[in-house]
Structures are given as C-alpha cells and as structure tokens.
Amino acid sequence: MAKQVVFTPSGRRGSFPEGTSVLDAARSLGVDLDSVCGGRGICGRCQVTVGSRPGMEARDDRLSARAATETDYHARRPLGEGRRLGCAALIVDDVVIDVPSDSQVHRQVVRKRAGVDALPVDPVVRLHYIEVTEPDLASPTGDLERVQEALSTQWQLRGLSVVPYVLQRLQTTLRKGDWKVTVAVRDESEIIGIWPGFRDVALGAAFDVGSTTIAGHLCDLLTGAVLASSGRMNPQIGFGEDLMSRVSYVMMNEGGAERLTSVVRGALDDLIGELVSAAGVDRTDILELTVVGNPIMHHLVLGLDPRELGTAPFALVTTSALHTPAALLGLSVHPGARVYTLPCIAGHVGADAAGAVLSEGPHRRDDLQLLVDVGTNAELVLGNRNRLLAASSPTGPAFEGAQISSGQRAAPGAIERVRVDRETVEPRFQVIGQEPWSDEEGFDASVVTGICGSGIIEVIAELFLAGVIASDGTIVERPESDRVVRHDRTFSYVLSEEPRIEVTQNDVRAIQLAKAALHAGARLLMDHYGVDQVDQIRLAGAFGSHIDPIYAMVLGMIPDCDLARVSAAGNAAGVGAMMALLSGVARREIEEVALRVEKVETAVEPRFQEHFVAAMAIPHKTDPYLELAKVVDLPARTVSAEGRRRRR
C-alpha cells in the first residue's frame, strides 16, 4: 500500500509503495541526499533520521528494522543516535524523513569569517561507485561502454566522455576491482579518474598567486573542509620585485615569459607537496584545482605571454574562465585533474578581483559595497545586486614599500605599526616578528630593517595628526624636536636613530600620489554610480588586511564612510578561489557576474585627473583615533593577531 513520505528540510513529499528505500524515494523526488556507493551500504553518506510533524510523530517503526548492511556499517563506523542508512531503511508507514546537512550533496556550510574552516559545497568532481557488467563473448562491447552503461543505469549519468589517462587504466582497474570501481566524474560530463573498489577521497587545491606570495589551501571536495593551508614567496621576485618589472623582464629577455612561467609553476608544485604532506595525503588525491591571480600572474601560470598587459590598452589574452589539464601546467597531481582559473574582469582587474568579488559578494548585497584590493595597482569594485562597477587605479608600488627611502616588503624586520606622541612627536613602533613595541621591555632594535606599507601609512597619518605634516603633505619645521631634520630645502622625520630610518619629504609625496590615485579611482566609480557615499568598505589583500582602517580614513585613501563599516577582508581572493574549488554554483555565479561588471578605465576618464588632484591633500583635521579612544577601549593595534601570524 502507498505510504506518505515527507522529506525535511526540503519539504518535498510523495507517496511510495511500502518497502521503497528512503534513498530511492529521495531520488525520485529530487531530494538532495548524498551517496557515493549508490545505495550499497558502503559509504554511509545517505544517513537520515525519522522526523515528526503533527499527526505523524517520530517512531522508529515507520521504517524497517535495522538491516544487515546497517549493522555491518555500524561495526565499521558507528552510526549516530537515531541515524539510519537511507539505502537500507525501507518505508513501512507514513513517515517524515529528516536529511541532516552532512547528508546533503549541496550544503550551505556556515563560513567562519576569520579563518576559513568550511565553505558552501556543490561538488564539481563527484565520486560514483559502480558495479560493471563483465564482458562476455556474446556481447562484445568495450569496457568503457559497460562503465558508461553502469553510470547511466546506476547514476543516471549519460553521454560522459573520458580522459586518456582513465582509458589507459580502465581495463586493469576493472579487473583489479573485480568489476566494482569508483569513478570520479567532473561536471557531470567527463570521467577523470577510476579506482578499484569503493573510494571516498576527493581532494582539491585552491591557489592565490600574488606577485609577492602564493597561498594555497587543500580542501576536501566532498565535505568542504580545509585540510591544510600554506604559503610561500613567489620565486619570480628574483626577476623583478613588482609586476611591471617582471613584464619588463619578459620584454627584454628572450624566453623570459617561459622562465617566469616555469618558476611560478614550480612554486605551485612545491606548495602542493607541502600541503599534501601537512595533511598526510597523496598528491594524486587532488582531483581539481583553482587559481586566482592578477592578470599578469594569471597569464604566466597559464603559460600565456603577459607583454600585452605591460602597455595600453592592456589587452588580456582572454577574460574567460578556463579549465586546463593540470598536467599541461606541470603540476603533479592526479593525471585527470584540471585547473580552473577564475575569469578576469579587465586588463588590470584580474581573476584575483573576481575571487574577491565572489568571496565578498557585493552582487549579493542590497547596500553599496566598495571592495578595495591594493597591490601595485588598486583593484576597485563598487556596487550591489543591481549594478557592479570595476576599475583599476595606478597607485604604483609605494603601498608595498617600494619608492620609499627605507621601504621594504612586509617581512620580518619591517616596521608595521607606528604611534607619534602628539606633543613631543616622539615615536614608538612595532616590528614584524617581534611582539614588544619599541618603547617596551625586550624590544630588540637590531632586527629592524625598514618600514613596510602599513608602517609608512601609519607614520604619515600620525605625523599629520601630530602636526609634523601639513595638510598639503609638507613636513614642517619643528625646532623643539631633533626628530625633524633638514635636508637641503625639505625636512625629514627620524623614526629610528639606530638603524637610521627616516620619513623623507619624497616618501610623503609618494604616499600622497598613491593614496590620491586610490581615492580618485573610488570617486570615479562613485561618480559613475551616481553616489556621494558608500555603505561599506572592505579592504582586501595582504596590504588591505594590515592597514588600520582608521589611518586609511585619516589619510583620505578611501572615501568617506562610517568607520565601523570599514574593515579588512583578509585574503578575499584566496577565499574566492576556495569557493570556486568547492562549488560549481559559485563558478557559474562569478562567470556571470564578471560578464556584467561595468569596466571604468581611469586612464581615459578626464574626471579621474580632477579627483586625483583634489585627493592629494590630507583632508581630515580631526583625530578619529583619539576620538574613538575616548568611547571604546581601543587596543594599540586594531589588526587581529591572526593577521599578524599569517604574515610571518
């Protein structure tokens, strides 16, 4: 007799003959209930519990008694209280079936903002256990055709193609597994892996290839769990500190692009080695990879010559997302694995910006978000669900410590935090790699090597607040202090005596130019959007995560905004790469969004120049840091310990 079945939380319902398995009922209603083994009681992914609703209380006997397969499974991996295997439990009465989140293929995993533990999952690569008909003389089809038949009848997957590697392994694997194998299917269209017997390991790796550092994350493609994270310097630094010097290297040297491609791919491969060794897994467990990066890194990883990106009109080879065999990029992972590169938005707004958009999601918001990722160029995205605008602003490398007299990359020994006494103009500072401030016990001045981007921002803002720097950026004479010294017709501020670190007038000018470019880019987007103010500002990337939003506001780097709504986004591009690794929905989302972003080119907009000139001055006369300190117990540093830890 037909029984009523209601699935929660989906609410789908139907009536089924008594004795129908819960898994079959779920499948026929399109309920999202996971399975790798296809209902054979092996994988344990189809666990459900009996739920209740008015008139249909939760009673165990609404399902059949525990079956042998469940007892066997329980002996291997204990089933939780009330948990049943959907493939073994048969419907014997009207019943409410609750599908817990960990039994759903597509799950909305709650994402912790600081540090990423798990992400929304909609697997691009899925594993399917199949039992394949043996060949016999009477029906001489190929082994592949019988695998395809099994995928069709057991998993409703049809018309699948197959990568050459799988074709080569097909016969031995089928025989080794006694005609029971697990296949990995990518995008419901291509068989990319095959293993004898049952298997439920499918890992992926996501990379954010920055011009300075490369960050990688190893994830479980099936659960979304992050298994390991690691980072290393981009060895291309040996060919030029910043992006433009690397493009110059390519232009000046025969085979230069190939060399840069080779070293960055080598670094990715080494990072893969670190990740799998940290997680205690094998390289060949990695079935899918994603890469984000600025356009030049994106091109070099893919083996595309970046020289057109060095000069106007900065033509990309392609803005589209690509799916490249990992083997073609020289990465030692599973031979069937592919590398998904996120789309680029424009010649200077790359796949890293696309990753940041995917992660921060301005297009999913009602209010107006300004997303800022500062590197050699600032990539800016402004918008909400109705409209998105993007631009790249030529900040130059000052924010990365370049063009600054004592500047350096953010690395151990770099001054990153600075406070200047408003009266005495005496400084105190903190150095990457050392906890104590310079005026605290245990501080070791001998490790100081220079000043990094966030440090130069802070010292200039503090000097402005202390009156050492005027609104127009001039360092003014301060006869009562020997911290301000004269060089010819300008003054410098001595931040450290030993080692000698000065903030020169040129340093201030360089930062003024950079911050004016950033501000003008944001203003230009606001003009295009037709607004005077934004609702939220997110500062992404390494620099964005380490500058104190207060000082960014003091200097006028960013447009006016409620300070409480200005915050660091962490490595938003890298999180976007992970989202794209774990979710086909996320890929389609960012591909669609990238197409509809309106690109604003600062170089051809006369108003950019106007905004730029207007933004040169330091606008605020108030000291918001001190204002804030009056009402809240503000720490000396507002950047998280997490942020500091990562940078080491």
Next chain:
Amino acid sequence: MAKQVVFTPSGRRGSFPEGTSVLDAARSLGVDLDSVCGGRGICGRCQVTVGSRPGMEARDDRLSARAATETDYHARRPLGEGRRLGCAALIVDDVVIDVPSDSQVHRQVVRKRAGVDALPVDPVVRLHYIEVTEPDLASPTGDLERVQEALSTQWQLRGLSVVPYVLQRLQTTLRKGDWKVTVAVRDESEIIGIWPGFRDVALGAAFDVGSTTIAGHLCDLLTGAVLASSGRMNPQIGFGEDLMSRVSYVMMNEGGAERLTSVVRGALDDLIGELVSAAGVDRTDILELTVVGNPIMHHLVLGLDPRELGTAPFALVTTSALHTPAALLGLSVHPGARVYTLPCIAGHVGADAAGAVLSEGPHRRDDLQLLVDVGTNAELVLGNRNRLLAASSPTGPAFEGAQISSGQRAAPGAIERVRVDRETVEPRFQVIGQEPWSDEEGFDASVVTGICGSGIIEVIAELFLAGVIASDGTIVERPESDRVVRHDRTFSYVLSEEPRIEVTQNDVRAIQLAKAALHAGARLLMDHYGVDQVDQIRLAGAFGSHIDPIYAMVLGMIPDCDLARVSAAGNAAGVGAMMALLSGVARREIEEVALRVEKVETAVEPRFQEHFVAAMAIPHKTDPYLELAKVVDLPARTVSAEGRRRRR
C-alpha cells in the same frame, strides 16, 4: 525593389532587395556556397555563374558589373568564363544563380573505384578569415573574446572553445596579421589553429595501420584531393610477425606495450614526413588525422594495453570513436590537430572493418553484400541497408604465408601466381618483383625466396584442378611425374627445384583449416541472416586484393556467388579512413552503423563447428578458370597491375 533569385542546383529561391550580394542571398537561404574569407574577395571560393530558366534567360546584367575586388582577384587567379565572385556580384534583376560543384562546401565528388583521386567532402575542420576589433581602453575585453565575437558576427559560429596552443599564439598572431587572421574551427565547436592574414591551406592525413604494413594518404581537407600516398612496413614486425605474437610479447615483457606503441607511432610520424615531403607541404599544414586498424593496432596506436585482446572474451577498452590530440600520440603535425580513430565493432572486428564498411557501404545497399577482410583473422560483414551482421573467424596466419613450409610474407621474391598444367602437372609461376613468368625469357630463379598467401592459394587450387590434390585435401601419388615426391606416409609437390620449394601435405592441411574457418564464418552469418546465397562478395585488404576470386571459389574459401560479382575491394579500410578524414557526415554514418551491427561470436556458436567441418573439403569439381577461358580472353593474371605495383 525586391528581386527574385533562384539558386541551382539546390532549387532554393527567395526575394531580395536590389543590391544584395549573391553570397548574402545564398547564406540567408541556406544555399551551400563556400567562402573562407567571409565575402572579402580574397579566397575566390564563392564563384557562381548566371544560369537560366524559362522566362529568365542568362544575362550578365542581371548582376552588377564586375567589381574592383573581382578585377583584383582575376589578376591574381584568372576567373573562368562567366564566373563571378558571389561576394562581389550584386543582384540587380531577377536571376538564376548556378553554384558549380567546386564552390560548394559539401560536395559529392565522384570517386574513381580503382585508385582514389577525390572523395565526398564535408569538412570537419574549416578555415574562417575574420577581421577582429582592436582592443581599446574603453572596452577591455580579452583578445579571445573579440575573436569569438568576430566568428559570431562574421560566421555565425558561437560558443567556440579554444585549444591551449591557440591561446598562446593568439596575441602575437592578431598583431602580426594587423587584426586580420584566419582561424581553423573543428566541428563548429573548437578553434584549433590561427594564422595571420588570409590562408586557405588545410590538410589532413589518413592512416591504415595494419600488422604488416602502414599506409598513409595526405589529403586536402577543403577539396578532398589526395595529394600523396605512401606506405611502409610496420616496425612492430621486429617484435612478432603476426598479431598474436605481438600480444604475447606484451604479456611476456615489462613495458612491452609501451615499446610497441612507441615504434608504431614513430613509423606514423616518419610516414607523415614522407607524405609532406612528397607533396611539398609542411607538417604543420596537417590539421586533422584519422586512423583505422585492427583492434590490437588501434589500441597500440592509442597507447592502450592490448593484452585483454589476446584472450577470451577479447574485451576492447572501448568500441567508440575517439578524438585524441595528435601531440598526445607523439605526432609532429599542427599542434592543434586531432586524431580521429574510427569505432571498433567488436573485439576482433576493429576500426579497420569499420573503415571497410564505410567505404564499401553494405548498409547503403539493397542487395546482400559479404565483405571479407582477411588477415590473421578474417573479419566478415554481411548485410544490406536493413540489417548488418559481423563476425571474426579464426583463420590463423596461413593466408599470410605463416605455418606454410616455404611460406613468407608477400614481399619481393615471393611466388604469388601459379599455374599447373592439367596433364603434365608441370608448374609455371610468377614472383613479386619480377615481370616474367618462370617459363618465360628473362626469369631469374635466384630471387625466389618462398611463397606468399595468394601463391599458396593458387598452387593448391591448381593442384586440385590437375588432380594432384583430392577433394579431401590429400596429395595423391602421381607415378608418371617426379613433381610429386613421397615423405614418409605423405606426398609433397615440388613447385621449384632450385631453390627447393615444396607444397607439403601439412601446407594443404593448414590452408584447408584456414579456408574452412573463413567459409564457416561466412556461413554462420548467412544462417543468422537466414539466406543461402549472397548477392555480392567483396574481398578487402592486401590479401583479399591479391587472391584471384576464381581460386577463392575453387577452394571454397567463400560461399557460392556469381563469380562476376566477386571482386577485390582494394584497401577498403584505408579508403574508409580517408572518407572519415574528409567528412563529418561519414563519421556520424559509421558511428551509427557500428552501433547497430549485430555481432556474431563464432567461438560460442555450435553451428560454427559444424560448418567448419563441412567446409574442410574442396567442393568444386569443375574448373571455372578453364570454363571462363573458353568464353573470354582471360589474362594469365586477373589482378590489376595497380595491385602489383602497390605491393612492391
């Protein structure tokens, strides 16, 4: 004002505003009018003439006067009498437009049966000249996206993917061609090549990989012309003469499959070198390749281990047609080229049989064709448009000269034609590589090395007709001739004294076993079809092309059939490979046919054994050769000089 336009031979018609170009009118009506340059007067492929019909006589002024582009084109390549460029000629009055066959993309080229000059064309790879919008700062799309846009607007080709090689060359090629490029598009779905400016060279190569020889043909993909043909030994012979000994080699030697794969790919690559050098073209002009071969050759070329094909149930890795990048197979051709392997039909009925079916076309016929391809196994296909049956019969290698006391491969020095005097039983024979018969002036006995398959067939049939061999295959005593000599309890026939070449009783038994297997296989298919006779027999492959149908009938190798309807099919498999090279329609045809062929497995059919036993005897008592000689002036050899020439 609208003008009436009628296209012939398609008969499509429509009305168009005065001033519409003929090419535009053809396109909007879906008339098959070729163009590579997209209507820019460069390629000259859209040539038409003004035709006539009652009430609409042929008058030049029904089209606009000759345009500058036509005059320019004419100066480069003279236009034929009355020929106009469809892209330049504008409709100014009602007109009949005749599209000659050489201006059609899809053409039914008449195929010469003996020797192939041109084949039906439906190009899988097409060239498209495009003019691409230059990038500019205001619309920063990628170069690829602008190429795709040009293909969409200028050629109505949408959603094309791109191979990595093209991606890497994209930017330099666009700039070198000043934003005018020609792209090669495969299967209307993938961009596989790009060249600066206009280009109209697109070549392909088709290969028939036999266990003994490899034949290759170089074709023009656009016109279907065969530019060069060549062949060479399959160097795998060094690892075993016949197929089964090569599979044994793979089973007994670690890395054996890889070695066999490597040498056969090397031979293909060398053959490509010969073909392009003979035609005076470049390797990179080759954009597409096809391969046919028996299942073991098919697997080895693709790098698939053939050992499952060595034992029952002879499971193929796959029966499907594959599209493999040529670079993966180690072939130096255009980096975007792919190799299409025709489908296999069953474990012993391979892509070579599929090629022969495509070429001979039993599925296109009303009468019943038996297609026989003899190698180590005989591949048999029986049927017509309603039904197709296939089987493989275990003839063993006797027909290839193996298992015969003085047997050898068909190569210079091998006896291939034999006549035995019906009275004196004295022989005369002809040797590969030498024109004179053994009893003619100029014959040099010193070059004789052995006897090949067609020679052993002829000598046994002749001996039967001369009464030296009885119907049960026994060599009988012939006291009056010293040609028949005793060895223990059996007799041998001395075909040549110096060098000594005998036909032993064992030789006759080996041929009896082989021909019985062939006959039994054919009978089994006829049983399954429910017929006692076939309408036509085609003997394909090297052996099939060199045996005289008369002797095949005498020995009872093949079922009864009107002798006039038994003929050699030449290298039908190779012709099939060429057809698949030149035509997407042909590919879809053979893929569809391969799926619906009914496979009959001789090893599991009890009736096969019955037929086999019954077929051991030599059935015919009449001498059809002499009978025929009474009515027609039959040459000493009925095999064409062409056939002989090819074998040398």
